[in-house]
Each structure stands twice: as C-alpha cells, then as structure tokens.
Amino acid sequence: MATADDRQEWAGYCGLHCSDAGTGLSLDVSGARMSEAFLADMAGPLSEALTAMVALEAGTEANPDEHRMVGHYWLRAPDLAPSADLGAGIRRSWDQVATFLPVARERYRSVLHIGIGGSAVGPRLLCDAWHDRGGLAVRFLDNADPDGIDRALRDLPGGLERTLVSVVSKSGITPTPWQVTHEVERRFRAAGLDFAAHAVATTVPGSDLAQHAAQHRWSAVFPLWQWVGGRTSVTSLVGLLPAALAGADTEAFLLGAAAMDRCTRNPAATANPAALLALSWYWLGGGRGDRTMVVVPYRDRLALLPRWVQQLVMESLGKRLDRSGRVVRQGLTVHGHKGVSDQHSYFQQLRDGRDDSFVTLIGTHRGESGESALADHLFCGLLGTLEAFAERGRPALAITLPDYREHALGALLALFERAVGLYAELVHVNAYHQPGVDKHTALPLLSLRQKVLDHLTESGEPTTAEALADATGHPPVTVHRLLEHLAARDLVRRDPGRGPADTRYTAVAADA
Numbered sequence: 001m002a003t004a005d006d007r008q009e010w011a012g013y014c015g016l017h018c019s020d021a022g023t024g025l026s027l028d029v030s031g032a033r034m035s036e037a038f039l040a041d042m043a044g045p046l047s048e049a050l051t052a053m054v055a056l057e058a059g060t061e062a063n064p065d066e067h068r069m070v071g072h073y074w075l076r077a078p079d080l081a082p083s084a085d086l087g088a089g090i091r092r093s094w095d096q097v098a099t100f101l102p103v104a105r106e107r108y109r110s111v112l113h114i115g116i117g118g119s120a121v122g123p124r125l126l127c128d129a130w131h132d133r134g135g136l137a138v139r140f141l142d143n144a145d146p147d148g149i150d151r152a153l154r155d156l157p158g159g160l161e162r163t164l165v166s167v168v169s170k171s172g173i174t175p176t177p178w179q180v181t182h183e184v185e186r187r188f189r190a191a192g193l194d195f196a197a198h199a200v201a202t203t204v205p206g207s208d209l210a211q212h213a214a215q216h217r218w219s220a221v222f223p224l225w226q227w228v229g230g231r232t233s234v235t236s237l238v239g240l241l242p243a244a245l246a247g248a249d250t251e252a253f254l255l256g257a258a259a260m261d262r263c264t265r266n267p268a269a270t271a272n273p274a275a276l277l278a279l280s281w282y283w284l285g286g287g288r289g290d291r292t293m294v295v296v297p298y299r300d301r302l303a304l305l306p307r308w309v310q311q312l313v314m315e316s317l318g319k320r321l322d323r324s325g326r327v328v329r330q331g332l333t334v335h336g337h338k339g340v341s342d343q344h345s346y347f348q349q350l351r352d353g354r355d356d357s358f359v360t361l362i363g364t365h366r367g368e369s370g371e372s373a374l375a376d377h378l379f380c381g382l383l384g385t386l387e388a389f390a391e392r393g394r395p396a397l398a399i400t401l402p403d404y405r406e407h408a409l410g411a412l413l414a415l416f417e418r419a420v421g422l423y424a425e426l427v428h429v430n431a432y433h434q435p436g437v438d439k440h441t442a443l444p445l446l447s448l449r450q451k452v453l454d455h456l457t458e459s460g461e462p463t464t465a466e467a468l469a470d471a472t473g474h475p476p477v478t479v480h481r482l483l484e485h486l487a488a489r490d491l492v493r494r495d496p497g498r499g500p501a502d503t504r505y506t507a508v509a510a511d512a
C-alpha cells in the first residue's frame with residue numbers, strides 16, 4: 001500500500017514531469033523538491049531570462065564584454081540567424097564538409113583531431129558515442145603530452161600515410177594545439193610524408209591558424225565564427241566534421257538539437273525542460289552554486305558527457321563579476337563519470353556523507369539493436385539510485401532519452417546549453433566570456449626555463465634556486481619547482497642539500 005510519503009512523491013513527480021514528444025527526452029526534477037513559493041517567486045525572473053534568450057537568438061550583443069553576438073542556436077537552424085548572410089555561411093560550411101567527405105573517405109582511414117577545451121571535449125564525446133558508425137577512426141590529441149601523442153600514433157589504422165590531421169582552434173592562437181601540431185608535423189616529415197597534404201584546419205577566417213594553413217597550402221580550411229563560443233561549438237564544424245568523418249548522421253544530430261531548441265523556447269516553465277533544470281540548479285544551490293552537480297550517464301558511450309557539461313557549466317558560470325560589475329564569485333561545480341560504475345565508487349559520500357551535491361542521472365531506454373537484459377540491469381541501477389537518494393532526502397534529478405543516437409544526443413546537449421543560458425540570466429552573469437582564462441600561462445615559464453639553463457651554462461657554478469630566482473626575477477618557489485623538473489629530465493645536475501634552500505644545480509649539457 002502506498003504510504004503518505006509515496007503519494008506526496010507521486011504528486012510532485014506528476015506535477016513537474018516534463019516529457020518532450022519531439023525528442024523523446026523526459027526530465028524529472030521532482031527530486032529537487034522545489035517549493036511552490038520558490039516557483040512562484042521565480043516566475044518573474046524566469047520570464048525575464050526567457051526574454052533575454054529571445055533577444056540573444058535575435059542577434060543582440062549578448063556577450064557585451066567581447067562585443068559579440070551569441071549564435072550557437074543558429075548552427076542548427078540557420079534560418080534563425082539575424083542576417084541571410086550568416087545563415088548562408090552556416091549552410092556553406094555544411095556543404096564544404098559534404099564535398100570533403102568522399103575525398104577523405106577515399107584517401108584516409110584515420111583522423112588525428114588536434115584541439116583543446118571546447119575544440120576537443122564535444123567532438124570527442126560524439127566520436128566516442130558513435131565510434132562504430134563505419135567511418136574513419138578518429139583519435140584525439142588534446143594535450144602537450146609526448147606519451148599521449150605516441151599512444152595515439154601507435155597502431156593508427158592505415159598508418160600516417162592514410163591519416164588526416166584536423167587541427168581545430170577557434171582563436172587559432174591557443175599554444176597547446178600549436179605545439180602538438182608542430183610535433184605531429186615533425187613525425188610526418190620523419191616518415192617522409194608531406195604534412196600539408198594531410199592537414200586541414202577549422203578556425204575563424206583570418207586567424208593565425210587560418211593564415212598558417214593558407215601559407216603552407218594545407219588541404220582545406222573550414223570556417224568558424226566569433227559568435228560561436230568554444231564550449232558551445234559542438235554543433236558547428238568543430239563537432240560536425242569529426243563526427244561526419246567517423247560516419248555519424250550529423251543531420252540527425254542537428255535536427256535533435258533544433259527540436260530541443262524549439263521545446264526550450266516554451267515560456268511555460270513546467271513544459272520547458274531547460275527552464276526546469278535552471279530553476280532546480282538555482283533552488284538546490286541557493287543561486288550561488290552551493291551544491292556540486294554530479295552528472296552520471298548510465299551508458300558507457302556517454303561517459304565523456306560529464307566532461308562536456310563540466311566545461312559548458314563551469315566556464316560559462318564560474319565568474320568573479322556579475323553583469324553589473326559586482327563581485328559575486330559565481331559558479332556551479334560539475335563532476336561525474338558513468339553509472340553503474342560510479343555507484344560503487346563515490347556514491348557512498350553522496351548518499352550518506354556531506355550534503356553538498358545533487359546528482360543528475362541520465363539514462364537511455366535503448367542502445368544498439370540486439371541489446372541483452374543487461375540494458376535493463378543498467379536502467380534499474382539508475383532507478384534504484386533514485387530511490388536510494390530519495391530515502392535519504394538527497395536531491396536527484398533524472399533525464400531519460402530514447403537512446404544515445406544522433407538525434408537524442410543532439411537534444412540532450414542543446415538542453416544543457418539552454419539551461420546554462422537561462423541560469424546565467426537568473427544569476428546575472430555573462431555566460432559567454434571567460435576573462436579568467438589565460439591561454440598563455442605556460443609561455444613565461446618556458447622563457448624562464450631557457451633563462452635558467454642559459455644562466456647555469458654561463459656561470460658553470462653550482463647555484464641555488466634562490467640565486468637563480470634573483471638572477472631571473474621569478475619567485476624562488478617556481479624556480480625550485482622548475483629546477484627539480486629539469487634535474488629529473490637530466491638537463492641539470494642536482495647536488496642535494498638538506499632541503500630546497502641549499503640544494504644546488506649545475507648545467508650538464510647544452511639544452512636538448
């Protein structure tokens with residue numbers, strides 16, 4: 001017999017249950033237990049947030065700090081772009097990929113996708129979700145780690161001769177993809193191959209990368225636009241090109257995103273899953289991100305989803321100042337991996353320990369054809385977790401999708417994009433800039449590395465970190481950390497003292 005608690009839970013579930021026929025996506029935020037008073041209080045701010053989104057989609061300067069429009073919604077509905085030229089540009093980009101695909105399929109068996117942040121996380125998620133679509137094998141180089149490069153190049157289907165190198169950088173100036181590209185180019189040269197004939201770039205026209213690619217006669221340059229942020233670029237060619245090369249149905253992906261965009265323009269909060277998500281985040285974190293959002297997809301193919309949501313949410317919302325310049329230090333911390341695995345990892349704390357998070361469980365009803373009863377085991381893991389969290393009064397949201405195929409995943413990503421946009425309006429932050437990110441953090445330290453090596457070579461004397469700090473004008477702590485690294489790389493000799501202060505370093509050879 002149903003208890004009073006069960007009946008209350010059922011009423012809350014029915015009242016806020018949101019299911020979209022166009023995408024098959026359902027959202028259940030009843031586990032957030034938002035009060036009626038809160039929902040009533042938020043009606044006004046939410047309506048303003050939805051109005052701001054209308055203005056954004058109409059081409060207003062939604063990112064005023066960078067004087068930019070914000071147009072990721074046009075990428076899946078070019079007719080909505082504020083000018084016919086922009087819409088035509090988006091369509092031309094699709095045509096460019098369509099023309100390139102048969103050539104690529106003929107010439108290549110593998111793709112090395114070089115990019116970082118938004119230029120890697122989304123495409124990697126797509127290619128992992130749809131790794132078996134019969135296209136090229138796509139591997140990702142998203143770090144300046146020599147071992148990572150070796151690993152990606154090892155057993156590359158078709159070898160380097162049959163590999164396309166796709167360098168993706170919106171700004172075209174991010175140091176890591178540049179360094180990785182130079183390294184990969186070196187490998188091509190060492191193999192006696194013409195790198196330029198294998199290389200394509202995806203970047204904003206006129207960027208350093210676009211110029212470099214043109215100057216060195218790379219085989220193609222695909223366009224991006226300033227009005228597409230890196231973290232919302234998954235429906236631009238940043239995501240579409242690798243997904244198409246992997247054999248995915250990118251049209252279905254865009255249609256899924258467009259369908260969710262239509263659904264999330266609904267001014268009625270209870271029929272708008274993005275509005276419900278944004279309100280839940282606000283309620284659960286007190287509008288200050290007081291709880292961590294733990295994103296747990298119950299499918300291996302979606303294991304990279306939490307990383308994509310993490311960048312989208314944390315780079316968009318993690319801001320020192322609000323739109324009026326007030327110091328607010330906003331944000332919403334995200335982590336997660338996948339279910340059922342995570343249930344047997346850190347869920348113990350989420351259910352029993354610190355009450356400082358909320359889970360968002362994501363399940364799919366179907367996968368590929370011919371699935372076994374394991375799929376039900378997986379889904380029941382999600383259902384059981386929802387019950388277990390409800391028992392302890394711990395907040396849990398649930399999203400269910402028909403499957404993880406192109407249409408459904410397009411809808412899911414568009415849902416999060418819109419929810420972040422709405423939430424940012426509710427807390428008055430600009431979701432579309434990232435003033436706290438310095439693309440060039442490594443560069444001054446690379447020059448310090450050189451100065452330290454030069455100084456040691458010139459002096460020939462054993463020298464302490466502090467003396468080198470005086471000579472180079474950098475903090476002794478940084479200099480010591482760097483020297484320990486150089487010693488481990490055998491670029492300097494280390495005469496240990498009792499501690500960092502009296503340890504001395506000597507040049508051993510000309511810089512490698």
Ligand SMILES: O=P(O)(O)OC[C@H]1O[C@](O)(CO)[C@@H](O)[C@@H]1O
Nearest residue numbers: 117118119169170171174230437
């Ligand atoms: O595509 P790009 O310009 O190389 O940038 C990659 C990433 O770096 C950032 O700009 C942060 O430095 C992210 O916003 C972006 O996704």
